Amino acid sequence: MGHLTTRDAYKNLEDRINWFTQGAPPSDTLYQILQVLYTEKEAKWASLLPVRPFTLKKAAKVWGTTEAKAEKLLDRLCEKALLVDSEYHGQRQFVMPPPMAGFIEFALMRTRGDIDQKYLSNLYYQYMNVEEDFIKDLFFATETRLGRVFVQEPVLSNSRTNHILDYERATHIVEEARYIGLGTCYCRHKMYHAGHPCEIDAPWDVCLTFDNVARSLAENGGYARLISKEEAIDALERSYDSNLVQIGENVREHPAFICNCCGCCCEALQAARRFSPMQPVATTNYIPKISINKCIGCGKCANVCPILAISMQDTRRPAVDQEICLGCGVCARNCPAGAIHLEHRPIQVITPVNSTHRFVLQAIEKGTLQNLIFDNQAFANHRAMAAVFGAILNLPPIKQALASRQFKSIYLDKLLSLQKKQKLTKP
Numbered sequence: 457m458g459h460l461t462t463r464d465a466y467k468n469l470e471d472r473i474n475w476f477t478q479g480a481p482p483s484d485t486l487y488q489i490l491q492v493l494y495t496e497k498e499a500k501w502a503s504l505l506p507v508r509p510f511t512l513k514k515a516a517k518v519w520g521t522t523e524a525k526a527e528k529l530l531d532r533l534c535e536k537a538l539l540v541d542s543e544y545h546g547q548r549q550f551v552m553p554p555p556m557a558g559f560i561e562f563a564l565m566r567t568r569g570d571i572d573q574k575y576l577s578n579l580y581y582q583y584m585n586v587e588e589d590f591i592k593d594l595f596f597a598t599e600t601r602l603g604r605v606f607v608q609e610p611v612l613s614n615s616r617t618n619h620i621l622d623y624e625r626a627t628h629i630v631e632e633a634r635y636i637g638l639g640t641c642y643c644r645h646k647m648y649h650a651g652h653p654c655e656i657d658a659p660w661d662v663c664l665t666f667d668n669v670a671r672s673l674a675e676n677g678g679y680a681r682l683i684s685k686e687e688a689i690d691a692l693e694r695s696y697d698s699n700l701v702q703i704g705e706n707v708r709e710h711p712a713f714i715c716n717c718c719g720c721c722c723e724a725l726q727a728a729r730r731f732s733p734m735q736p737v738a739t740t741n742y743i744p745k746i747s748i749n750k751c752i753g754c755g756k757c758a759n760v761c762p763i764l765a766i767s768m769q770d771t772r773r774p775a776v777d778q779e780i781c782l783g784c785g786v787c788a789r790n791c792p793a794g795a796i797h798l799e800h801r802p803i804q805v806i807t808p809v810n811s812t813h814r815f816v817l818q819a820i821e822k823g824t825l826q827n828l829i830f831d832n833q834a835f836a837n838h839r840a841m842a843a844v845f846g847a848i849l850n851l852p853p854i855k856q857a858l859a860s861r862q863f864k865s866i867y868l869d870k871l872l873s874l875q876k877k878q879k880l881t882k883p
Contacts, residue, residue: 466490468503473555475507475827477818478602480555481589489579492571493538493563501529502538502552507827509542509551534676536570537562541676542668553669556594556602556723557705557713564646565639565663565679577649584723585650595727595736598821600814603724604738604807606702606714608785612742612798619800623708623807624741629666630688632710637670637680638691639663643721655720658698662691662716669712691716699760701725701784706738709810719762728763733779740783741805742798744776750795757787757796809850816847820855 469490470482480486490499504518516526530550533539538559539550553559560580564573584591594602606626622628630636641663644654665673665680673679683691695702695716703724705711719725727736746757753772758764765781766774776787788796808814819825 465496465500465503466494469494469499472503472505472552475824476554477598477815477822477824477827478554478556478594481593483583483587483589485579485583485587486590489560489576489583492576492579493536493559498529498533498536498538502533505550505552507552509544509549511547511549515550531676534672537565537673537677537679540669540672542672555590557715561642562673562679564642565673566677567640568677573645574649577646580646581650581652585726591723591727592731595724596731596734598818600808600817600821601706601736601738602814602818603703603715603736604706604805605740605782605784606704607740607742607783607798608696608702608789610696611785611788626692626702626704626714627689629704629711629714630664630685630692633666633670633685633688635667635670635674636683636685636688637665637674638683638687639665639673639680641716641721643715643717643723647721652721654718656698656718658700658716658718658721659694662695662700664688664691664714664716666712666714667710696789699762699786699790701762701782701786703737705811705814706808707810707814708807712811717762719764722762725762728780728782732763733777735780737782738805738807739781739801740785741801742783742785743778743781743801744783744785744787744796745799746774746776747795747797748773750793752793752795754792756790756792760786760790762786809847813847813850817851817855820851 466487467482470480470486473480474482494502501519505515506518512523512527512530515530516523519526519529530539530541534541534550538552540553541548541550543549553562563571563576564580567573607620607624609620609625609627612620638661641658641660644658644660647653663680670680670682674682692702698716698718700716700718701722702714703717703722704714715722717725719729724736751773753768755768755772755774757774758766758768762784763780763782765777766787767777769775783798783801785798788798808817816825819827
C-alpha cells in the first residue's frame with residue numbers, strides 16, 4: 457500500500473505539471489526525475505497547487521493546514537527552486553515554474569550537494585536527448601514558440617542598427633531589468649555530467665535571468681547571483697566571443713531569461729538540427745546575405761553556424777538555407793573577409809507582447825485554454841482572469857473564435873461581441 461501511495465503522489469504531480477500549457481509527457485524517466493527533485497511529501501502537496509500565482513493563505517486552505525506549516529513547506533520548495541516567489545502589493549505570492557524554462561533547468565544552475573547531479577543529468581539526457589516526446593511537445597506543439605533568438609548587435613551596420621527595435625536588443629533587456637541574475641548554464645552542466653562535454657569549451661557562467669525570477673533564484677538557494685548591468689553586458693560579450701547564440705523568452709516586454717547557447721549542448725539548437733526544417737524557436741528579423749565578390753571560400757561561416765544552416769558548394773562558396781537560419785549573426789561576426797552582412801527578412805517575425813499574451817496564444821493553439829483559466833475554481837483570481845481576457849481581446853479574430861470555442865463561456869462571447877461592435881462604431 458505504501459508503494460502505491462508513493463506512486464500516486466508522483467503520478468498526481470505529473471498530472472499537475474501537465475496542466476501547464478507547456479507540459480512534460482509522462483514516462484518512467486520523468487517519474488525518476490521527479491523522485492530526485494521532490495520528496496514524496498513535496499510531490500503530494502505540490503500536485504494540489506494552482507497553476508496561477510497564489511498566496512500563503514490560499515496554499516494553507518487548499519492543503520487543509522495552518523499558515524505556519526504551509527509557509528515552511530513553501531519556503532522549502534522555493535529553496536529547491538521548485539517554486540518562485542514574488543511580492544505584490546506587499547503580499548508574498550508563489551507560482552510553480554513550468555518544466556522549461558523552469559524547474560528542470562533551475563536544478564542544475566548551481567553546484568549543489570543535496571541531490572546527485574550526475575544521476576539527474578543522465579536522467580535529463582535520457583528524457584530530452586534520447587526520448588523525443590518532451591522535446592517535440594516543448595518546441596513544436598504550438599505555432600507560438602517558447603523562445604526567440606536575439607541578433608548579435610555588434611554585427612549590424614550603423615544603417616541597420618538604426619532600424620532594430622528595442623525588444624530585439626539583448627542590451628535593451630539588460631538596461632530595462634530591475635534585477636539581473638547570473639547562473640551556471642544548465643545545458644553545458646548537464647552534458648558535462650552526462651559524458652558529452654561542450655565541443656567548443658564555451659563558458660558556463662553566462663545564464664541570465666531577469667526581474668522577479670532572478671531575485672527569487674538568488675534569494676532562495678543561490679541558484680543565481682544578482683549582478684550589475686555592466687556584468688550582464690560582459691556576459692553577453694563573452695558569449696559573443698565564444699560564438700554563442702542568445703535565446704530568450706519569446707516576449708517583447710520583460711522576458712524572464714536569456715540563455716547563451718551552443719549548438720552541441722542546447723536542446724533548442726539540437727532540435728533545430730535534428731528536426732530540420734522545423735524551427736524550434738522564433739528567429740530574428742534578420743537574414744545573412746553573402747557578397748560573393750568578397751567571399752574567399754574559407755568555409756568558416758559554415759563551421760561556426762550553430763544549426764548547420766550554411767553549407768559549402770562545389771564552387772567553395774557558402775549557401776544559406778534561409779528556411780532554417782536563425783538570423784543570429786554568428787556567421788557574419790566570423791567572416792574574415794567581411795563578405796556577410798545581415799538584412800531584414802521580407803516578412804517580419806511577430807513577437808507576443810508579454811508572458812500572459814504568450815501563454816494564451818499557446819493555450820489556444822494547444823487546446824488547453826480552459827486549464828489556464830479554471831485550474832482551481834476555489835481560488836479564482838480576478839486580476840489574473842482580467843489579464844487573460846485582455847490578452848484574448850487583442851488576438852486576431854480567428855484565434856478569438858478558437859478561444860471562445862475552447863472556453864465555452866457566455867461571458868467571453870459577450871466581451872468579444874462588445875469589442876466587435878465598438879470597432880464597427882468607431883469613426
